[in-house]
Amino acid sequence: MIRLERATKEVRMKGVRKMIIDDVSVTFPRGKSIGLLGRNGAGKSTLLQIIAGTLELDRGRIIRQGKISWPLGFQGSFQGNLSGEQNVRFVARIYGVNTDELVAYVAEFAELGQFYHAPVRTYSSGMKARLAFGVSMGINFDYYLVDEITAVGDTNFKRKSQQTFKEKLSNSDVIMVSHSTGTLRDYCQTGIVLENGQMTYYDDINEAIAVHESNMKRH
Amino acid sequence: MQAIRALKPDRLYLLAVSVRGMPLNHLTTHLRIVSAFVIREIATRYGRSPGGYVWALLEPVAFIGLMSVLLGAIGRLPALGTSFTLFYATGYLAFNMYKGMEGYLASAISGNKSLMSYPKVSPFDAIVARLILQGMTSCVVAWVILYAALWTTSQPVTIQWSCIVEAIAFAWIMALGVALGNTVLFFKFPLYQKIFDIVMRPLFLLSGVFYVPAHMPHPFSDILLANPVTQIVVLFRDGFYVQHGDTGLDMPYLIAISAGLLFFGMLLFTLFPVARARD
Numbered sequence: 106m107i108r109l110e111r112a113t114k115e116v117r118m119k120g121v122r123k124m125i126i127d128d129v130s131v132t133f134p135r136g137k138s139i140g141l142l143g144r145n146g147a148g149k150s151t152l153l154q155i156i157a158g159t160l161e162l163d164r165g166r167i168i169r170q171g172k173i174s175w176p177l178g179f180q181g182s183f184q185g186n187l188s189g190e191q192n193v194r195f196v197a198r199i200y201g202v203n204t205d206e207l208v209a210y211v212a213e214f215a216e217l218g219q220f221y222h223a224p225v226r227t228y229s230s231g232m233k234a235r236l237a238f239g240v241s242m243g244i245n246f247d248y249y250l251v252d253e254i255t256a257v258g259d260t261n262f263k264r265k266s267q268q269t270f271k272e273k274l275s276n277s278d279v280i281m282v283s284h285s286t287g288t289l290r291d292y293c294q295t296g297i298v299l300e301n302g303q304m305t306y307y308d309d310i311n312e313a314i315a316v317h318e319s320n321m322k323r324h
Numbered sequence: 325m326q327a328i329r330a331l332k333p334d335r336l337y338l339l340a341v342s343v344r345g346m347p348l349n350h351l352t353t354h355l356r357i358v359s360a361f362v363i364r365e366i367a368t369r370y371g372r373s374p375g376g377y378v379w380a381l382l383e384p385v386a387f388i389g390l391m392s393v394l395l396g397a398i399g400r401l402p403a404l405g406t407s408f409t410l411f412y413a414t415g416y417l418a419f420n421m422y423k424g425m426e427g428y429l430a431s432a433i434s435g436n437k438s439l440m441s442y443p444k445v446s447p448f449d450a451i452v453a454r455l456i457l458q459g460m461t462s463c464v465v466a467w468v469i470l471y472a473a474l475w476t477t478s479q480p481v482t483i484q485w486s487c488i489v490e491a492i493a494f495a496w497i498m499a500l501g502v503a504l505g506n507t508v509l510f511f512k513f514p515l516y517q518k519i520f521d522i523v524m525r526p527l528f529l530l531s532g533v534f535y536v537p538a539h540m541p542h543p544f545s546d547i548l549l550a551n552p553v554t555q556i557v558v559l560f561r562d563g564f565y566v567q568h569g570d571t572g573l574d575m576p577y578l579i580a581i582s583a584g585l586l587f588f589g590m591l592l593f594t595l596f597p598v599a600r601a602r603d
Contacts, residue, residue, distance in 0.1 A: 184367075
């Protein structure tokens with residue numbers, strides 16, 4: 106369960122202020138995946154960061170029960186001079202999971218072959234993405250955060266990663282930001298529309314999509 | 325008790341968890357993350373040069389050793405003792421306990437910015453990891469150099485460990501305070517970073533590394549001794565040289581400055597969480 110209680114967050118960027126959420130109280134029940142909808146710049150990614158815990162609220166509080174992932178497929182943390190394996194070890198240590206198990210899992214999943222032991226700076230972007238996706242899949246979370254799912258690799262790899270992710274979701278939930286309504290319908294059962302600092306929760310993702318689309322038509 | 329009863333059942337559960345297990349859990353999590361950072365820093369600090377972290381020891385040992393021998397060979401009699409090598413080494417090591425730590429800590433966040441995207445990682449973990457790593461490294465470096473430098477003096481040296489330990493502690497506390505504050509200020513005011521670098525460049529000359537500040541003519545000695553880094557150098561040298569008369573050491577001043585810097589550094593770091601701000 107994740108719950109926001111009278112949560113307020115204003116973002117200031119180079120003198121521009123933007124109210125992301127204004128005195129919002131909402132509960133995300135466990136067991137249902139959530140799609141986050143909103144126009145460009147509404148603050149969907151910021152909200153995801155608040156849920157993850159990498160951004161603090163200005164006022165109010167957030168209660169999290171369960172393990173929450175970093176954004177799926179995040180690869181910014183890979184140190185170019187370290188090998189793929191060393192980078193995986195680091196993530197395993199941070200999350201307190203068995204390092205050898207995770208290293209073995211990612212080795213098999215990411216299909217990097219000899220490159221797994223080579224510095225990450227020698228990787229192609231596809232290889233990096235595969236490594237990142239493998240690490241995300243190798244640790245069990247209660248909530249997976251997804252900011253625009255991006256398919257990586259060739260057709261086979263795509264199929265495999267989709268299948269693995271769907272399997273994960275039998276025990277975990279996803280909180281997903283996407284502009285593709287098809288993807289949202291595919292992964293999420295419920296939805297949240299973010300508009301003018303207000304968050305509205307809909308039990309049915311289709312309803313959320315409908316509201317979002319009518320919002321988009323109004324301006 | 326009334327307050328607890330007023331809570332909803334699930335709140336009560338949260339309260340019980342936080343009382344029974346969570347603080348310890350948090351501590352072990354942080355320790356685990358800090359150790360992961362230490363291992364990562366060791367692997368990446370000298371990532372592309374062959375030999376890796378060995379350079380973190382060799383570089384300062386070679387630099388300080390060479391400078392000490394060179395300056396010693398010029399043949400001047402040091403202001404204290406008989407060996408200029410020992411005199412210079414004690415001064416420079418004390419200075420670097422502060423300066424080396426401060427520089428390394430100030431880039432702890434900016435150098436690990438991408439890792440702040442992991443919700444599990446707290447920005448302070450990166451700083452603690454560097455504090456531990458740099459602390460251990462500089463102690464090994466100091467030990468190697470001083471051990472060698474002690475051979476160059478003809479006088480017997482009585483080492484006073486309390487002075488040495490205190491000087492190192494003050495140096496690190498001050499470095500931590502300045503670095504925490506600068507993490508925020510460098511981020512908010514890039515121009516300040518340039519100014520700070522320029523202003524701090526003569527610090528080496530003004531910290532009593534190759535002279536004794538108390539021996540300087542009157543107005544200068546007071547100015548030099550007002551520099552807290554000079555105080556650290558004086559205190560560190562007290563651990564090696566028995567001196568008669570006033571060395572200019574002002575412990576209350578040193579304590580007040582280090583505590584003050586640490587306080588303001590932590591205050592800024594807490595009030596402005598820049599570690600995860602977007603650039």
